[in-house]
Amino acid sequence: MGEWRTDPTFAMCRALMDGAELSSFAGGPFDVRAAVAAVRPEAKNGFLLDQVPWERFPRGEHVREAIHLLHSKDSPVRTGTGVVDGMCANDMRAAAVLAVPFLIRIAADACHPYRADALAEVSSPARARYFGVASRDELLLHRADAQDGDLYDDYGVEVTGYPAGWSVAAARTAITADIALLQPLLGDPDPSIRIDAAYALATAADPDRAVRSSFRARFAAEQDPIVRAALVLATAEATRTHPHSPTTAWSREQWRERTQPPEVRLAAAIGWLCLTDEPVPEDLRAAVDDLATDERAQAMDALPWMAAARGSGETGLRHCIRKMLHPDLPDPQDCDDPWAPRR
Template sequence: MGEWQTNPTFAMCRALAGGADLSSFAGGPFDVREVVAGMRPEVKDGFLFGEVPWTHFPQGNRVREAVHFLHSGGSPVRTGTGVVHGMCGNDMRAAVVLAVPFLIRIAADTHHPHRGDALAAVSSPARARHFGVASRDELLLHRGDTQDDDLYDDYGVEVTGYPAGWSVAAARAAITADVALLLPLLGDPAPSIRIDAAYALATAIDPDRTVRTALRTRFAAERDPIVRAALVLATAESTRAHPHPPTTAWMREQWRDRTQASEVRLAAAIGWLCLTDEPVPGDLRAAVDELTTDERAHAMDDLPWMATAGGSGETGLQHCARRMLHPEQPDPAWCDDPWAPGH
C-alpha cells in the first residue's frame, strides 16, 4: 500500500475520505471515465501502451506490464489475465479498466493463443459486488448511468479509496465503444468464446437495443444448450439495464416451454425473476425444483453468471434457486477445512 500512497490519485482519494465533493474531481486527469473516453482508436488498435496514463491509477504499471506480456503471447495465468482477475478480486479496478480495450482486441484476434483468457477478463471490472450475489434484486443489476456520480454511493469505494462506481462506469463505456468487435464473437466456433462474449456484451450500454437484438438473433441459431442459456441470461441482464416488456414476456415463454433444453428453461426462469417483482408463479417454482439436479447445477457453473453466484458450498444455480424461491431459508452451514470433522 506504500507504493499506492505515492500515486498521484492518492491525494484525491484522501480528500474524498475527508469529505471532499466527488464532483469537483469529475472530468479531471484522475477520472478513469474521462481517460477511457479519451483513448484514441489508433492507440487501442496499435496497442500503444505508452500513450495511456497507467500511472495515474493504483498499480497501473503492473497492469500495463501484464497486458503487454499477454499481447506478446506470455502466460495468461501468471502475469496476464491473472493480474486482471486478481486486482478485480481485490477490489482494485481503476487501472484494470484501462486494459479493457486491449483485452477486447486480443480476444478478437482469432490467431492469438490466449484470446479466450483475454475475453474472460474483459468484463471483470464492469461488475462490482457480484460474487456470491444470487437474489432477484441484485443478480443482474447495473446501478446508475455511466456519468452519474450517484454511482459513488451505489458502489462505494475500492480498497484504495478510489470511487468504485467510476471504474464500473468506465469499464462499461469501454465495452460499449467496442461492441462492433465483440458481436462477431457470438458466432465463434468455440462455445466458451460465445459464452464469454455474451457475458461481456451484457454489460454494454444499449439504449437502441442493438446488443439485445443480436443476442436474441444468435439464440435463434444457437444449438448448444449451455450457450443458449448464456444468451438468455445476457439478454436478461441487458434488459434489466434497459427495460423492455416484450423481452420480459419472452423470458416467461422460454421457462414455460417444455421443448426447450433444461438449461435454457432454468436460465429463463432466473432471468424472468430478475426482471419482475411479481410473486413467484407455482409452475415456475415447480419447474426450477424439478430441473435443478446436482449434475445440472454443476454443469451450469460453466456460465460465468452462475460461477460467480455460488457460495457457502452451493453452486450458483442452487444458490439462485434458494435465494429467489426460498429467501427465508438461511445460508447452509459450510466449512472449507478438509480436516474438519465430517470431511
C-alpha cells in the first residue's frame, strides 16, 4: 500500500474520500476510460507499450512489464497473465484495464504459447465484485449504461480508492473496440478458447445485437455441450444488458427442449431466470431437479460464469440453484470459504 500512496492518482482518490465530486475528474489524466480511448490502434497492434500511460495508475509499471514479457514469450504464465489476474483478484483493476487490448491480440495469435491464458484474463477487469454472486438479480447484471455517479455508487471503490465503475466501463469499452478480433475465436479448435471468447464478448456493448447474433450463429454449429452452454449464458448476459424479448423467449425454449444436452438446458434455465421477473415455473423446477446431478454440477464449473458463482463449499451450479430456486435457504456454511470442499 505504501508504494501506491506515491502514485499520482492517489491525490484524486484522497480528494474523493474528502468529498470531491467524481465528475470533476472525468476525462482527465487519471480517468482510465479516457486513457483507454486515447490508445491509438497502431500502438495496440504494434505493442508500442511506451505509448500507454501505465504510470498514471496503481502498479501500472508492473502490468506493463508483464505484458512485455508475455508478448515476447519470455514470461511464464504466473508472471504474465498472473499479474493481471492477481490485481483483479485484489480489487486493483485500473492498470489491468490498460492490458486488455494487448491480451486480446495475444489471444488472437494462433501461434502464441500463452494465448489461452491471455484470453482467460481479458474480461477480468470488466466484471467487478461478482465472485460468489448467484442470484437472479445479480448474476448476469451489467450497469454499462449507468452515469458516472451511478457507477460509483454501484461498484464502489477499489482497494486503492479508485472508482471501480470507471475501471469496469473502460474494460468493456476496450473489449467492444476489439469485437472483430474476438468473434473469430468463437470458432477456434480449442473448446476452452471458444468458451472464454464468449465470456469476454458477453461484456461488450451490443446495441445492434451483432455480438448476440454471433452467439446464436455459433450455437447452431457448435457440437460440444459445455461450449453450447457457454453460448447460452453469453447470449443471456448480452441480453441482460440490451433487453430483447425474442431472445428471452428463445432461452425459455432451450430449457424446455428435451433434445438439448442437459448442460444446455441448465444454462438456459439459469439465463432465463436472470432475464425475467416471472415466478419460477414448475416445469423448470422439475427439469433442474432432474438434470442437476453432482457430476454435472462439477463439470459445469468449466464455465467461467459457474466458476465465479461458486461459494460456501458449493459448485457454481448448486449455488445458482439455491439462490434462484430456493432463495430462503441459508448458506451451507457460516462464511464463504474458497478453500472449502465443493459438493
